[in-house]
Amino acid sequence: RPIAAAALGATLLTGCQQANQSLFIGDMSSAYNREIWWMSVWAIVLSIIIFVGVSYALFYTVQKFREDRHDAPPAQFHGNNRLEVILVAVPVIIVFGLSILTVRSMAILNPTPEQATKIDVLGKQFWWNFAYPETTSDAGGVVTNGNEMIMPTKQPVALTITSGDVIHGFWAPNIGGQRAAMPAVQKTWQVDTERAGAYQGNCSQLCGASHANMRYKVVALDQERYDATLAAMKAYRAPEPDPGSAEARGYALFMQGKSSTGAVSCAACHRVQGTPAGGVAGPDLSFFGTRRTLGAGMWEAMTAAKWEDPKAAKQLSDWLKNSPRVKPGSLMPTYDGSEYRNTKGELVKGGTLTDAEIDDIAAYLRSLQLPEEADYWRDSP
Ligand code: CUA
Numbered sequence: 001r002p003i004a005a006a007a008l009g010a011t012l013l014t015g016c017q018q019a020n021q022s023l024f025i026g027d028m029s030s031a032y033n034r035e036i037w038w039m040s041v042w043a044i045v046l047s048i049i050i051f052v053g054v055s056y057a058l059f060y061t062v063q064k065f066r067e068d069r070h071d072a073p074p075a076q077f078h079g080n081n082r083l084e085v086i087l088v089a090v091p092v093i094i095v096f097g098l099s100i101l102t103v104r105s106m107a108i109l110n111p112t113p114e115q116a117t118k119i120d121v122l123g124k125q126f127w128w129n130f131a132y133p134e135t136t137s138d139a140g141g142v143v144t145n146g147n148e149m150i151m152p153t154k155q156p157v158a159l160t161i162t163s164g165d166v167i168h169g170f171w172a173p174n175i176g177g178q179r180a181a182m183p184a185v186q187k188t189w190q191v192d193t194e195r196a197g198a199y200q201g202n203c204s205q206l207c208g209a210s211h212a213n214m215r216y217k218v219v220a221l222d223q224e225r226y227d228a229t230l231a232a233m234k235a236y237r238a239p240e241p242d243p244g245s246a247e248a249r250g251y252a253l254f255m256q257g258k259s260s261t262g263a264v265s266c267a268a269c270h271r272v273q274g275t276p277a278g279g280v281a282g283p284d285l286s287f288f289g290t291r292r293t294l295g296a297g298m299w300e301a302m303t304a305a306k307w308e309d310p311k312a313a314k315q316l317s318d319w320l321k322n323s324p325r326v327k328p329g330s331l332m333p334t335y336d337g338s339e340y341r342n343t344k345g346e347l348v349k350g351g352t353l354t355d356a357e358i359d360d361i362a363a364y365l366r367s368l369q370l371p372e373e374a375d376y377w378r379d380s381p
Pocket of ligand 1: 126168169204207208211
């Protein structure tokens, strides 16, 4: 029986490992995370000792000086130098000890290593953009799929974190903690991991209606595959759809902004590498067909069967028709004729697309895939 219990426990823990978002349990292959883990454990142990000590002193005093145990009033005196020195000294020592722990960890966690891979992180209501700055690596200029960050293993990765609107929080504990994403402020933070695989991230600051729908995935790849993947992304040009195909009709709707019933504005807000679509208000859609989540982690149905899964196809078409309905606060216009709130917060009438037109746009988006060998999800469950 104990063996069965241990096996069950191990199975449960393994199941948690990928998506686990805890500082204390799960994957420990990040040196930055281990540093934060140590500091937290020390702080908690110290706090427990203090709590037990204070509680003991309290109950001891209450018991020992109960009124019914004493006939006479207790000794009356004014001031006690020794006691007062102790009362000041003990908290000072405790605070000093905690600061040493903190300063030590800060000295390890804060400096940006010069050779580190650099990634620009941008939080927006309600999704994440990950870009690789032009100046620092061969991957310069690459923007990954929204809410999917790709990083190399076995080295520090330097993040520059900011926000496009309100305060968000970059939080991926298994690769090394969290940092606030603030508008007009660039915060730096380092993460790392020794293990290739997918890690879960989330927004950690209450930021609006879809705060809980602001998840992201971090895919860590060993150096060689990382380089190859980012090079493939940099070299990528969206495939030209075959004339007359659903993809070609979707392409035309996406780019030209005209449907059978009115205006569509995909290209105004979204970029597709190698096409005239260069909008940056919404997530980059260059490799849309390679992504495995939709709506910043709201759906992960594409994980196994990818786009062939009818459930995934339904999610995508629901999304294209009325994204604010499925994700509150989404700034994407509606295309089922209903009203939506624009970026200024005004209630405006949405566009209209027929089901066939929605399917065409979905077909075009699904065709935007990285070459098989550059599929960074390949080895991730
Ligand atoms: Cu962004 Cu919470």
